[in-house]
Amino acid sequence: MEANGRRCAEPGCDEPGEFRAPPLEGARDGDGPGPFRWLCLEHVRAFNSRYNYFDGMTADEIHHAQRPLAGWERETRAFARAGSGDQGPRWADFSDPLDAIAARFRREVAPERSDGKPLSGQDRASLKVLGLAADADRMALRRRYSELVRRYHPDRNGGDRSQEAMLQKVIAAYQQLRQAPAFA
Incomplete structure (x- = not known):
């Protein structure tokens, strides 16, 4: 990151503050964490080391955090089933001004054969x-094919x-349709 005029947050350092580090303990802004500190390369390396x-955990807490399946024992949201209490979001909950989501799932009603x-x-x-x-x-297929061949053929x-x-x-369309199961 470029310093953009920031100086290193370590007292007495005049180097540019190019690297972001967490705020000091106890430095908070209301609800969230405090603003990041910006450090020079030397001081961010010292901070990282x-x-x-x-730090501050007991041996049991460290063991619990390092076990292979840490975090996997939480239950995940089940897929929505009819009648289950855990339903996913409804389409109406989303704003889709460009019709990007709904257009993908919209299907034209295809005409079916009698x-x-x-x-x-x-x-x-x-x-x-x-x-x-x-x-x-x-x-009807043969009649239409004959009609179109007469219309488009250079000899005719x-x-x-x-x-x-x-x-x-x-x-090509005629060759494909005459072998189709619907016209067999």
């Missing part, structure tokens, strides 16, 4: 490329090659 965490056959995410994306509804059948649209990328997407 004198520091003893176990025959109950499942659609994967890739199936849905392919249906979107072809412009078909989720409950389209195999015949006067040699316009600007639509080739879309043609490739249509072909």
